[in-house]
Amino acid sequence: MSSIVSYVKLDSETLEAVLKLHERYANGIAGGKRASLKFVDFSGIDLSGRNLADAELTGCAFESAKLIKTIFERAILFACDFRKADLRGARMAKADMRGANLRGADLSHADLTQSDFREGEVAVADKKNGMMVVKHRMRPGDAEGTLFVGATLDGSQFNGVQAKGADFQDCSMKGAKLSGAILKDCNLAGADLQDADLTGARLEGAHFEDAILTGVALGYSKIDPKMAKGALGDPSDSAKIRAIQLENMANDHQAWWESNGSAGKHAKFDGEDLRPMASMFKGMRLTAISAVKCNGVGVRFLSTQLQGANFSEADLRGTCFAGADLRGANFTRARLKKADFRNAKLSPLRISADKTKATDFTGAEMRYANFDQADIREALFYDVDMLGASFRGAQATGAKRGKSPTAEDSGDAPAGSSAPEAQANAA
CATH class of the missing domain: 2.160.20 (Pectate Lyase C-like)
Structure with missing residues (x-):
């Protein structure tokens, strides 16, 4: 299935008006309106601290955007591009992030509690005459090389995620679903993985020193004991x-x-x-x-x-x-x-x-x-x-x-x- 879409670039006045209306909506103030901003280009923009909770942001581009402490709770972030974005301290609990690209982003101390980062049907596009020719296909979320240091991912769904070399040091990942995830060369030192599901995950070269591994489900996956010194088991x-x-x-x-x-x-x-x-x-x-x-x-x-x-x-x-x-x-x-x-x-x-x-x-x-x-x-x-x-x-x-x-x-x-x-x- 193919379709033709184009990324929208909003001028600063229009964007500010939409954000203010949405913030009224998010805070339950009369006269507010939920933001619906599909396929908008936010690349390089500074939205730090803004409230986009419950917003519809499918397919938006946030590449290299500054999103420090931005609120994305329960937002639809389906297939969004967050490559190299600064999301430190962002609040993304229960966000729909299926098929999103977080490669190289910084989510240190972000809250991704119960967020959904599973495989999603995403648009793969080529530019032609200023337009996007889009073909849809299933693709896992991409978090290769992403910084999650100190983040909270309790109950999140990261099944099948591609996260080679990602840094999860000191993260809280209680009950997280990581079955089939590619976690090769990841840093999970000090992470709290109580009751997490790592069944079928690729763990070659992953560090688990001083991690909490109580109740972890591994299936046939294996943690190298040499890479798990000081880890706490059952x-x-x-x-x-x-x-x-x-x-x-x-x-x-x-x-x-x-x-x-x-x-x-x-x-x-x-x-x-x-x-x-x-x-x-x-x-x-x-x-x-x-x-x-x-x-x-x-x-x-x-x-x-x-x-x-x-x-x-x-x-x-x-x-x-x-x-x-x-x-x-x-x-x-x-x-x-x-x-x-x-x-x-x-x-x-x-x-x-x-x-x-x-x-x-x-x-x-x-x-x-x-x-x-x-x-x-x-x-x-x-x-x-x-x-x-x-x-x-x-x-x-x-x-x-x-x-x-x-x-x-x-x-x-x-x-x-x-x-x-x-x-x-x-x-």
């Missing part, structure tokens, strides 16, 4: 058996706290693997538990009461603390990459009439952690790695960052410097 059989005892300990601790010590007993989860109990802690009262050096990767402490808890040196990558009460908790030297602290309480814990205990993250690794809308007043963030962490809307009065007061001065940020308000509202 819990051991003994850890699964031990989970029954740990569950009883958690229930006893809750009874101990609620009875003011007359029933149950204080729980210590030091060094334990908590992953087999990933969903049981939601809403529990686990105030003052000790979980030093525990493995809590991917565990959900949603709305759990954890005042004064000790998670020092724990592995808590991808752990959910959303809505939890963590006042006065100890996270010193913990691994908190991609941890979720949205709406969590992390302000000081009052111990007595004249004494409080600050929540302490000193020395923690918290790349890409999410503290949006959290209360981090007076929290300690000394010597932390917070690359890509988000603090949108966080209450940060009195929070401290920089060099630890106990560390020798090495010319870095001064000890005790207050975290600026701008940091709390950073995207």
Whole structure:
């Protein structure tokens, strides 16, 4: 089947008018109109920060465009050309990207949650007399050499994608569908691939050092052990058996706290693997538990009461603390990459009439952690790695960052410097 189409180039005034009408539509404001911009040439244009959520953008050309933090949530991006585009921090959750070309694009820290990047019927065109003669054929998405560093691809559909040499370092790819994908020479070091489907994927030369591989489906695909040093696999059989005892300990601790010590007993989860109990802690009262050096990767402490808890040196990558009460908790030297602290309480814990205990993250690794809308007043963030962490809307009065007061001065940020308000509202 063939057809004739031409790319449209909009003048700046027309484009701005369309964008403003669409932004009114996206924000539910009267008088708005959904943008329908099929086969428009946006090459090299700067649309950073604009809201194109739910827009119809089939077949558009965004080659080398500047799209930093642009909102494409649920947008129709079918067969779009994003080659060499700057999409850092773009929001593309649930976007239809079937057959799209991302070759050489930068999607560092972008959100592609549940996006669809599967094979699609795309237009292969040749220019003739200024027109496009188009033939339709099925083609997989192309992400060869693309940068996805720190991006979120949870639940995304990348089946059959051509992504040779792509960089997925530190990505969250929980439940991602990558069956049949070409991932040769990819960098997946530090990626969270819990429950991902890699059945039939080509993994020759792919790096998985320090990756989270719990529940990964490989089928006949193989990961080279030499390329997966430090990777975290499934819990051991003994850890699964031990989970029954740990569950009883958690229930006893809750009874101990609620009875003011007359029933149950204080729980210590030091060094334990908590992953087999990933969903049981939601809403529990686990105030003052000790979980030093525990493995809590991917565990959900949603709305759990954890005042004064000790998670020092724990592995808590991808752990959910959303809505939890963590006042006065100890996270010193913990691994908190991609941890979720949205709406969590992390302000000081009052111990007595004249004494409080600050929540302490000193020395923690918290790349890409999410503290949006959290209360981090007076929290300690000394010597932390917070690359890509988000603090949108966080209450940060009195929070401290920089060099630890106990560390020798090495010319870095001064000890005790207050975290600026701008940091709390950073995207």
